[in-house]
Amino acid sequence: MISINNTETILEVRDLTISFNTYAGKVQAVRGINFNLYKGETLAIVGESGSGKTVSAKSLIGLLAPTAVIEKGTSMYNGTDLTKLTDKQWDKYRGREIAMVFQDPFSSLSPIKKIGKQISEIFTMQHKLPKKEAKERSLQLMRDVGIPLPEKRYNQYPFQFSGGMRQRIVIAIALASDPQILICDEPTTALDVTIQAQVLSLITKLQKDRNITTIFITHDLGVVAHLADRIAVMYAGKIVEYGTAEDVFYNPQHPYTWSLMASMPDMDIEVGEELSVIQGSPPNMLLPPDGDAFAERNPNAVKLDFKEHPPMFRVSDTHYAATWLLHPNAPKVARPAQLERRITNSLQRQGLGVDGNG
Amino acid sequence: MAMAEHNDIVLDVRGLKQYFTSGFGRNKVIVKAVDGIDFKISRGQTFGLVGESGCGKTTTGRTIIRLYKPTDGDIYFNGELISKKLSYEERQKVTQGIQMIFQDPVSSLNPRMTISEIVREGLIINKLVKNNNELSKRVMDILRIVGLQEDHMTRYPHEFSGGQRQRIGIARALISNPSLIIADEPVSALDVSIQAQVLNLLNRLKKSMGLTILFIAHDLSVVKYFSDYIGVMYYGKIMEMGKPSDIYENPVHPYTRALLTAIPIPDPAYQKGRSFITYDPSVHDYSTEKPVMHDLGNGHLVYASESEIAGYKTEGIIKG
Numbered sequence: 001m002i003s004i005n006n007t008e009t010i011l012e013v014r015d016l017t018i019s020f021n022t023y024a025g026k027v028q029a030v031r032g033i034n035f036n037l038y039k040g041e042t043l044a045i046v047g048e049s050g051s052g053k054t055v056s057a058k059s060l061i062g063l064l065a066p067t068a069v070i071e072k073g074t075s076m077y078n079g080t081d082l083t084k085l086t087d088k089q090w091d092k093y094r095g096r097e098i099a100m101v102f103q104d105p106f107s108s109l110s111p112i113k114k115i116g117k118q119i120s121e122i123f124t125m126q127h128k129l130p131k132k133e134a135k136e137r138s139l140q141l142m143r144d145v146g147i148p149l150p151e152k153r154y155n156q157y158p159f160q161f162s163g164g165m166r167q168r169i170v171i172a173i174a175l176a177s178d179p180q181i182l183i184c185d186e187p188t189t190a191l192d193v194t195i196q197a198q199v200l201s202l203i204t205k206l207q208k209d210r211n212i213t214t215i216f217i218t219h220d221l222g223v224v225a226h227l228a229d230r231i232a233v234m235y236a237g238k239i240v241e242y243g244t245a246e247d248v249f250y251n252p253q254h255p256y257t258w259s260l261m262a263s264m265p266d267m268d269i270e271v272g273e274e275l276s277v278i279q280g281s282p283p284n285m286l287l288p289p290d291g292d293a294f295a296e297r298n299p300n301a302v303k304l305d306f307k308e309h310p311p312m313f314r315v316s317d318t319h320y321a322a323t324w325l326l327h328p329n330a331p332k333v334a335r336p337a338q339l340e341r342r343i344t345n346s347l348q349r350q351g352l353g354v355d356g357n358g
Numbered sequence: 359m360a361m362a363e364h365n366d367i368v369l370d371v372r373g374l375k376q377y378f379t380s381g382f383g384r385n386k387v388i389v390k391a392v393d394g395i396d397f398k399i400s401r402g403q404t405f406g407l408v409g410e411s412g413c414g415k416t417t418t419g420r421t422i423i424r425l426y427k428p429t430d431g432d433i434y435f436n437g438e439l440i441s442k443k444l445s446y447e448e449r450q451k452v453t454q455g456i457q458m459i460f461q462d463p464v465s466s467l468n469p470r471m472t473i474s475e476i477v478r479e480g481l482i483i484n485k486l487v488k489n490n491n492e493l494s495k496r497v498m499d500i501l502r503i504v505g506l507q508e509d510h511m512t513r514y515p516h517e518f519s520g521g522q523r524q525r526i527g528i529a530r531a532l533i534s535n536p537s538l539i540i541a542d543e544p545v546s547a548l549d550v551s552i553q554a555q556v557l558n559l560l561n562r563l564k565k566s567m568g569l570t571i572l573f574i575a576h577d578l579s580v581v582k583y584f585s586d587y588i589g590v591m592y593y594g595k596i597m598e599m600g601k602p603s604d605i606y607e608n609p610v611h612p613y614t615r616a617l618l619t620a621i622p623i624p625d626p627a628y629q630k631g632r633s634f635i636t637y638d639p640s641v642h643d644y645s646t647e648k649p650v651m652h653d654l655g656n657g658h659l660v661y662a663s664e665s666e667i668a669g670y671k672t673e674g675i676i677k678g
Contacts, residue, residue, distance in 0.1 A: 225630070278554075346625040
């Protein structure tokens with residue numbers, strides 16, 4: 001278990017609000033999110049498709065679509081507000097200070113350039129290194145990310161690489177200019193489980209070796225458990241719960257976190273058992289609801305959920321959740337049985353036993 | 359849960375081989391996508407076929423439904439040999455009796471047809487209905503069964519979410535009352551919460567309609583929940599076969615064990631301390647001894663040579 005002693009904040013996002021102008025109206029993709037990123041940690045952003053997690057991340061690297069508008073809010077990185085940068089100013093940050101690994105390794109590499117060229121052009125263009133040195137550095141990088149026979153692979157094209165190998169190349173490119181922050185947007189969703197395991201181990205290892213701060217976006221809670229120090233759960237453009245991995249996995253508070261965790265098939269489930277599902281579908285972000293956006297799909301929603309959005313309630317110093325259930329006057333609602341059983345099993349595996357809500 | 363009778367076998371695959379060739383002359387390459395696999399599926403049961411991409415699991419499904427001509431081996435469907443050259447009538451019987459649910463709910467539905475047109479096609483082609491009244495009644499019934507509404511009939515695929523589209527795919531497969539459904543990674547393109555909805559639907563249909571399913575997946579966690587019997591495939595061959603309890607609690611073949619450790623468990627304390635096993639096929643020395651399928655009892659089969667079985671026994675991997 002990694003504990004964060006270092007609480008030096010590297011990135012501070014405050015009230016970030018992003019919307020898209022479409023012919024149907026304004027889609028409110030991100031509706032005021034706040035988080036801090038501490039140096040050296042891995043922050044996982046979890047949520048369904050359409051919850052705004054990718055849009056938030058793309059705003060941090062200046063790759064939002066032209067139709068997107070940052071309505072308000074700031075993201076402070078080393079004293080610079082990233083939301084105010086112009087295209088020209090972005091060149092200093094994008095790829096150099098903040099890099100990104102995309103979801104699909106099949107479309108994020110150029111099919112008509114050799115792999116070696118795609119890595120080494122960062123050294124020749126950004127760092128103005130001579131060709132020979134750029135090649136040396138690229139080969140070393142390929143070795144670091146675990147590409148066998150890098151000298152041979154250097155002169156091959158992306159179609160000659162398997163999905164896992166391509167994703168390693170994409171990671172190598174992202175790491176080429178020693179970024180401070182690495183954003184991984186579902187880097188293993190397109191990969192097989194065994195390859196996924198290898199890529200995840202690689203990311204954890206590189207992160208430790210190079211002391212990179214990582215934002216990891218995914219909808220797979222198993223992957224989150226593997227590498228997250230802290231977790232932010234997003235729903236309908238808002239962060240509904242955040243805390244350390246232990247807080248969120250062993251003591252989740254928001255009904256959406258409950259449903260999300262309960263709906264994931266795991267190895268404890270019995271053959272033929274019904275999986276618990278989240279009824280309904282996410283709200284229309286053209287007209288997001290006034291209250292808690294999850295209320296409509298939440299069987300235990302209280303009246304207030306439909307009227308007013310809950311503030312962030314403090315659970316512990318590291319753990320916050322936006323649900324009226326944490327209000328002192330709220331009725332007590334039990335977590336789904338399946339989730340309760342999983343938490344009990346997890347705690348028993350650690351030899352801790354159950355300690356209720358603490 | 360009803361245990362199916364073992365004498366009522368819907369699908370019986372024996373020594374199935376499917377090779378693909380590429381190039382000519384000296385450059386000719388033979389890819390052994392499926393290289394001699396045997397399995398049976400009894401009525402009302404689900405057989406889970408698991409493996410990485412490129413292991414031949416999708417090819418197996420496609421060969422069974424006769425999208426390819428098998429290189430070698432026999433496929434028996436309801437007791438009849440279907441891997442030979444088929445007459446038009448025989449072929450129609452096969453295509454009606456075996457239906458497929460595809461992985462990608464976006465590209466497997468024709469964007470220019472309404473839901474009703476997509477779903478009813480199977481009934482019309484197979485001449486299963488007498489008149490239009492019966493036709494629309496059948497379509498409505500099946501849509502209700504998979505959890506869609508009547509007013510969805512006149513809409514087009516783009517108006518639906520991923521989970522709903524997969525329901526349409528299921529309705530289309532079910533409408534001609536097939537004896538066998540081949541589900542090729544039906545949930546891997548969906549979000550976790552939607553995945554659970556579709557899996558629950560398939561499970562409910564399986565119980566209420568007594569469906570026989572060949573469930574193809576790359577994820578062992580989904581298959582456990584769903585299958586009565588599981589086969590683990592690696593490069594064209596089945597490495598291990600057995601009931602879920604055998605595969606998950608007493609895995610024997612090193613590849614099965616590697617696959618199991620690769621599943622991420624949503625439990626940070628456990629997951630972070632875990633080490634992955636990588637499977638290295640060079641641990642097997644098959645130069646002198648040929649590997650065969652060994653029956654460890656109770657239908658638990660493993661692909662290994664005699665000396666390997668002896669080795670697994672001394673290591674305590676095989677119990678008893």
